[in-house]
Amino acid sequence: MVDSRGRGTSIRIRECAKTFPDGTRALEPMSLEIHGGETVVFLGPSGCGKTTTLRIIAGLESPDSGGQVWFDDEDVTALPIEHRNVGMVFQSYALFPNMNVEENIAYGLKIRKFSRGEVSSRVEEMLDMMQIHELRHRTINQLSGGQRQRVALARAIAVQPKVLLLDEPLTALDALLRERLRVDIDRLLRDLGITAVYVTHDQAEAMSLGDRIVVMSHGRVAQVGTPRQIYFEPRDPFVADFIGTMNRLSGVVENGVLTARGGSVELDEHPDGPIEILFRPESATIGNTGNSMLQGRVSGVFFLGDRTRLIIEEAGEEPVIVETAGSREFETGQRVGVDIDRDAILVL
Ligand SMILES: Nc1ncnc2c1ncn2[C@@H]1O[C@H](COP(=O)(O)OP(=O)(O)O)[C@@H](O)[C@H]1O
Ligand SMILES: [Mg+2]
Structure with a gap:
């Protein structure tokens, strides 16, 4: 087993901005500390600078002057990628098509002048770890997307990099494969104890893989936190909307009571005046018409098996989405009451 435990290198990004030669400002000055062995996920929409x-961490791109990248106690800002000992996995596999699986995995080891014996034992370990033994003599174009990505991971890990960098490695795969490989990557990163930075625009991927998530927007960090913090305590409306589904209910507060289109909600300690509250679909329940906080009309019913997702109009200005037990049946047009768990209400 290739053991990277105790090899968890910390990464410090200090005031790294990036302006491309054409003037595009891809990154505002960013500072971030990634602990040794941690998996940090950069999450955000396309074009936000992930x-x-x-690439700045990898050494493929240099930050604007003043920016620094540190690996443990070493300033690596001026070091090119080949001297940073990072492993990289991309969305497009970037494998050598003229080499077979074994040769692809062995490539980095040979470049680094490992002995023949060592190369072959490492390759064996990697084939084991990624469960691709039976593919060892195939060429890359004889592999499926999922298999290629396993080979790419094996090739990146074979050289025992200090840091593993993954840029949307699952995006090109179909949903089922994506889920399966995500589980494997999760296990792999935990077993190796390697420091990993994982880029994705997929929030489910970010939530399941990240020890911490860095949510990015327009070249800026919108929030850094554990998946739970990001989900339950979003710092601003962008983060709230980007992660999961968030309901918005607007109205006017008077004497601690919010009056909205479909009813009223008691709030603690909110000044009088216009307000918008936010809540997750699972923080609301369907109650009886008449004595619930809000009254509305079901306009959409999506049976998901274990739960049913209801779209409810007229409760607020915007439709409200509520999730409820799958066993209960609803029809469109039906009038329902909606109650919101007051502890789960967010005001940003
Ligand atoms: N080489 C480049 N020259 C000019 N602009 C670039 C270059 N690379 C990326 N950009 C721009 O920088 C911004 C951030 O890009 P990128 O980091 O690739 O975003 P993401 O990975 O989040 O989709 C985008 O507006 C993109 O068009
Ligand atoms: Mg990208």
């Missing part, structure tokens, strides 16, 4: 940040 790849640029990853």
